[in-house]
Amino acid sequence: MVPVIALVGRPNVGKSTLFNRLTKSRDAIVADVAGLTRDRQYGEALWQGKTYIVVDTGGISGDEQGIDTIMAGQSLQAIEEADAVLFLVDAQTGRTAADEMIAAHLRKRHKHTFLIANKLDGAQQDSILGEFSSLGLGAPIPIAAAHGRNINPMLEAVLGEEGVARVEVDADGNPIAPKIVKAIGTKIAVIGRPNVGKSTLVNRMLGEDRVVVFDQAGTTRDTIYIPYERHDKPYTLIDTAGVRKRGKVFEAVEKFSVIKALQAIEDANVVIFVVDAREGIVDQDLHLLGFVLEAGRALVVAVNKWDGMDESEKDFVKIELQRRLIFTQFADLHFISALHGSGVGLLYKSVDQAFESAMTKVPTKRMTEILEAAVAEHQPPLVNGRRIKLRYAHLGGSNPPIIVVHGNQVDAVPRSYTRYLENTFRKVLKLSGTPIRVEYKGGDNPFADRKNALSDRQVNKKRRLMSHHKKAEKKRKDKR
Template sequence: MSEEALPDWVASELAEIGIDPDADADTLAPAPVVAVVGRPNVGKSTLVNRILGRRAAVVQDVPGVTRDRVTYDASWNGRRFTLMDTGGWEPDASGMAASVTLQAEHAMRNADVVLFIVDTSVGATVTDEQAVRVLRKAKTPVILVANKVDDARAESDAAALWSLGLGEPYPVSALHGRGSGDLLDVVLESLPEAPRETYRSYGGPRRVALVGRPNVGKSSLLNKLAKEERSVVHDVAGTTVDPVDSIVEVGGEMWRFVDTAGMRKRVKDASGAEYYASLRTASAIEAAEIGVVLLDASEVISEQDQRIITQVVESGRAVVLAMNKWDLMSEDRRYYLDRELERDLVRIPWVQRINISAKTGRAVDKLAPAMRTALASWDTRVPTGKLNAWLSEIASAHPHPVRSGKQPRILFATQASARPPRFIIFTTGFIDAQYLRFIERRMREDFGFIGSPIRISVRERKRRK
């Protein structure tokens, strides 16, 4: 935890509140990728949820809810793999559907194993046969999944799918779980020992969540950074429904970006697919190390913008503000924007702000240095000796005010954890919130912590007999 050993009574106090300062997060090795593909509404996302054991992918009776390549960490019988949900594959598609099809074809080419889903109740369609031809060109191992086999009577319909030429069809019911365990056993037999180069982790890329209101340019920024159409972009707000993972090289370093669904209202006020998309966005923020919050600089900072920033800060992630659509700014708008930033974001002066244009590429190269600075602060650990010497100087120069005839003393301080930095101050009595804000402000001035929230908690030392 630090360069200096903790006093016994401090270690005992930390143990009482369940803090192990020496615990480090495990880093996982890269895992093979299993892509789930098929035409719209055959039950791909339902099968993904069944394999994961939770409702992670957005599911609705309307075709076309999933539009991007969305990855999830999964495991079976102790073997880890990355499960990739895709949008419905349709030949001769146009508009947004064409972009969705391109994403699905990319998954077919680059995954380690493909689960090709067919609706048994409908049988093999012309679209299924065209998808099979694409799969054969990809030269990726394919497992044919006959979905919606809810009972033994439907198994004969599944046998008819031998005609597709992909080998044995494996009957499952994604909705009820029938046959899913046998299918996963087959998946494990087909997985390679190591993933393809395309999806390999590059030395543990830092995880970045792109968050913001709908239509602020999150997917456009991801595509600009990736130099390819990684996320589906459309003028219709709410195009992205599921969080979309992409390993992208920015500033000479690999990063794992997560493009999230735009949050237009509080989770409790949303409904249907929007409700579950909001939950997944919240989960993506929790799983990330840093949140890049996009604001539309050409529009007034809204209450929802402030709520999203607060959500990222309160989740304990490092933060960078990206003011997008700077190419649409006028002189008048810049004047009013400065006033809005002073008024609405006064509580987070420590957050870095960069002015970008995802459309033109303006200043997107400044994103990587800002993220590195924020993550360095997020990872920072202050040695215990240095922290206590600094705190003694602060307390001597600016002692805590006397309250009810008593003046609490600061006995000891230690950093309990990083990511975000969390400090515990042991005292002889209650510390005012105003005094804690003063300590935080001075801590940022002397130790940095640019772009990272910090947590300071107070624990009154118990009187020992």
């Protein structure tokens, strides 16, 4: 098995910085703000051919209140899951009561723990050794995560021959290839405005409290990838931060969260768009849906917090959804309660259908037959007295399905006729939950840049005709 290493410590000691350094990524949001990380963030890392999993966690201070209590619970859960724990302390600040509390917990859990003194710059190593020796976790390993100093000696201690990395063998003594934790199967991004219930829905779909849930807008900051299986079918859920109007985003941290949420949309196969039933559809929802359609992702709309509403309110919400979401008629609409679980199980059926439609494969012969039938029923319009000719069609890509139509004068095909073709292909191929793109390709005229050279006889004839034309024109003017 691949060793799992958890990074724990007080807030703002450099856990996310070390996470990004080890995974050679920028998956964890880093800023000079205490308590920035809230959910467990898993990442794959490699050192000297050895693969391992790093878990970034929220800070533990010992005096948590409100949302910090849930964050600390996530960190303690990561400690239980890990094979080894890197306990980070701040070398510049020194030992604190919170450090002693965390060290006491780690000693009780009997975990393979390494004491890491971060922010080595400007600190004396001898003073670091004396400062943290009373924690009872051995000699601290001094590093500077921001600059990459002493990272290799730290990994040598953790993953070396005396560390937690070990090679498992089968019955014949052959080494077993490690299983890597990464995105698998259908990638499902859960997006929406802040505080509409995205993290609650993720936990309900997983059947466990995997991400932090709190009645506060902006609880989720990182984009969390969670691979799992349901009925032997692989999925990866992506929990994202809520996206507010641009004018209401002031903090740099929230800007990074929004960027990661939009990147998750492009990385996903299917997007579950969560709407608050009590607030209805607002302009920001429409902007987000527009981004999903531009990215070409399959879509499922989930109207959350449906429980507790009376019938008149439900009827009004349904009418508003039908009116404002007319441009997403291809997407399935579900009315759910993520808190109580009603209607959540039905989301998987729509997700599977949308993913299957987005990744569909159709032979060129079948595509051309559908195009010919559509043209026979409703021909393209005339352009400059000539009929637009659409000759054949083929599939040019998937997620979303791209239908490439070849013909003449295709630049003049009106948007209304393109919508007619999209609806025809959707109906015949039974595609649901995914947008369709129709692209046109026309053949170039081989004689466009070629001019015929006139013979002497043709030149003289042209001159005689021009002279006759001028004489006739002059006679008409004289008669007037």
